[in-house]
Amino acid sequence: MNKNNVTIAFAFILLFFITSDLLHAKQLAQNEASQLAQKLGQLQQIIIKNNQIIANNEKNKQSLEQQSLQNQEQINGQLKENYCANQLVPLPISGSLYNRxxxxxxSTNTSEFTH
Known part of the structure; x- marks a missing residue:
């Protein structure tokens, strides 16, 4: 064999290894892309579930606020003609009740956590 044949054979062997390595790298990249797509899908499902939980919590919060307003109106109606309810509460006691x-x-305000 002459030098040209050896050089050509070496070039073909080198080309074979480079091509094989590139195909292997391509397969690894495709596998990784597939795994990332699967993880992205899982994250999207988690986001959908979390958004539903947030919507349900907001709906429950509004319902509780409405119920609280109705209860307050009912209490106000019941206390309207009550002698004790119409008496002034001493300032230290009313301040303490207000602060409490x-x-x-x-402590129950969740709006700051949703930002």
Missing amino acids: AKNLRQ
């Missing part, structure tokens, strides 16, 4: 109610509302 305010703290309770703040």
Whole structure:
């Protein structure tokens, strides 16, 4: 064999290995793309579920607010003619009650967590 034949044979062997390596890399990239697409689909399903939970929580919150308003109206109606209900509450007690109610509302306020 002469040098040209050896060089050509070496070039073909080198070309074969390079092509084989590229095909292997392509297969790995396709597998990774497939796995990422699957994970993306799973994340989209999780997002859909979480959005539904958020919507349900908001609906429940609105329902509870409406119920609270109705209860307050009912209480106000029942206390309208009540002598004790029409008496002034001492300032330290009313302030304490106000602060307690305010703290309770703040501890149940979830709107700051949805931003």
